[in-house]
Amino acid sequence: MRDMIDRLNTKYPIWNAGMGAGIAGPKLASAVSEAGGLGVLGCGAMQGADVAAMITETKVLTKRPIGANVILPMSDGSDVAACFDGGIDALVLFWDDIQPFVKDAQSRGIFILSQCGSPDDAVRAADAGADGIIIQGIESGGHVSSSQELVPNLENIISHVKPLPCIAAGGLSTGAQIKDILSRGAKAVSLGTRFLATHEANANDAYKNRLLASKSEDTVVTKLFDGGWPNAPHRVIINKDYTTWVANDSPDAPNRPGEDEYIGCIAKTDGRELKLSRYTTMPAVKDFTGSIENLPLYAGTSVDNIHTIESVENLFKILVTEIVKADK
Ligand SMILES: Cc1cc2nc3c(=O)[nH]c(=O)nc-3n(C[C@H](O)[C@H](O)[C@H](O)COP(=O)(O)O)c2cc1C
Numbered sequence: 001m002r003d004m005i006d007r008l009n010t011k012y013p014i015w016n017a018g019m020g021a022g023i024a025g026p027k028l029a030s031a032v033s034e035a036g037g038l039g040v041l042g043c044g045a046m047q048g049a050d051v052a053a054m055i056t057e058t059k060v061l062t063k064r065p066i067g068a069n070v071i072l073p074m075s076d077g078s079d080v081a082a083c084f085d086g087g088i089d090a091l092v093l094f095w096d097d098i099q100p101f102v103k104d105a106q107s108r109g110i111f112i113l114s115q116c117g118s119p120d121d122a123v124r125a126a127d128a129g130a131d132g133i134i135i136q137g138i139e140s141g142g143h144v145s146s147s148q149e150l151v152p153n154l155e156n157i158i159s160h161v162k163p164l165p166c167i168a169a170g171g172l173s174t175g176a177q178i179k180d181i182l183s184r185g186a187k188a189v190s191l192g193t194r195f196l197a198t199h200e201a202n203a204n205d206a207y208k209n210r211l212l213a214s215k216s217e218d219t220v221v222t223k224l225f226d227g228g229w230p231n232a233p234h235r236v237i238i239n240k241d242y243t244t245w246v247a248n249d250s251p252d253a254p255n256r257p258g259e260d261e262y263i264g265c266i267a268k269t270d271g272r273e274l275k276l277s278r279y280t281t282m283p284a285v286k287d288f289t290g291s292i293e294n295l296p297l298y299a300g301t302s303v304d305n306i307h308t309i310e311s312v313e314n315l316f317k318i319l320v321t322e323i324v325k326a327d328k
Contacts, residue, residue: 004111004131005165005187008065008089011036012320013182017169017192018069018092019142019298020044021283025202026054028195030061031312038188039064040092044071045228045282048078050268055086065089069115071143072096074229074281084108092134095145095232099128115169115190117146117153119160126161133161134190139171141193141300143234144221146170151184158185171216173302175322193300197309206292207284208309210237216301225296226253227280234281235300240293241278253279264290 005013016032018024018040029039041058043051051068058066067090068083083091084104090111093101098114105112106129114125115134122133135157137150146153150170158166168186172178173194181189196203197211214237221235224245230253236242244257253259258278266274267287276282276290284295310318 003165004090004113008038008111010038010065010188012316013186013188014038014178014316014319015067015167015188015190016040016195017142017190018042018044018067019192019196019201019283020046020069020071020074021285022046022050022054023196023202023283023285024069026057026061027200028198028202028312029066030058031198031200032195033062033064033066035313035316037316038067038090040067040069040090040190041088043068043079043083044094045074046079047076048082051079051082052086055082055088059087067092067111067113069094071229072098073232084110090131095143097128098125098130102129113167115145116157117144117148119157121145122157122161126164130164132165132167132187133157134167134169135186137168137170138221139216139235139301140169141196141219141235141302142298143229143232144170150181154181154184154186171301173300173305175319175324176326177305178319179323179326191302192298193302194306194315195312196299197306198312198315199309200312202286204284204286204288204292207295207297210239210292210297211299211303211306212309214299214303216304219299219301219303224256225279225281227277227282229281234296234298237297237299237303239295239297240291241295263294264288 014037019042024042032039069092111131113132116122117136136146165187167188168181169190
């Protein structure tokens, strides 16, 4: 087995989650890698040409290892192909079977990981030849593949896939939590929401500020925002579209309030415009024009400990100081 953790050789066992639609874009991923972690690009819901451009830009900003994340149920294959051709170091796949991609990744020297929520999924990925497993807990922001809390899930899955390296995700935002999770056998942590609240994350300011104003009890796991990826549970901060849906007795599609109405658009760098309709899975990226009350505000229970928007560099200083303090 290839020893992924040793060969990636990051200074700190801290990865950013590859938050899709480019929320984890070149600025965030390169800053995380430069700060000593593993920066992971969020390629979910993107076409191959856009993914290729993100990888090229990231590789100008850092020479350190980088990863990329692809959401398989949203993939047309061009995103994975761009990752293979772009020369990334680690490919994180989410939600479906990784087996069709293992050989290609390995022949190119790219580590391949599966983000999993259950022992069955993790064992399937291990048997297919994964170099590592990212274990999700139900605390996670964004799409959640787990019905279990992180700690029991982590300990259970580690025992099933030993000696494969496992990385923990879900609800983590402080150095003390990271220290605790590492002491339970995780080789690294993958943080989503905590890195969403950084200057480098490609999310719009209203969304970032909502993180600071929210507590874990303001988040909920739902299947409401399903445009482009149906029947997949996700944790979001409760907003107007969610409360309106609940006030209307939570009807199924296509009978939800304002179904298919236009709610805003995302301006692309090449002048294209992506029009969005209500209940889309698309998050509020920086170039979104519209109201965040109409988009999924993906966030984990980790919002409880997020009170400031930081630069990635400063966030690493804070987390490392907290880890050292928790050691004493
Ligand atoms: C805004 C946002 C977008 C996300 N997008 C993706 C994605 O595209 N692919 C993926 O595998 N996971 C995605 N996730 C889930 C993360 O991989 C990870 O499991 C989660 O962020 C961990 O929980 P935390 O947010 O409390 O750190 C996303 C999470 C957030 C908060």
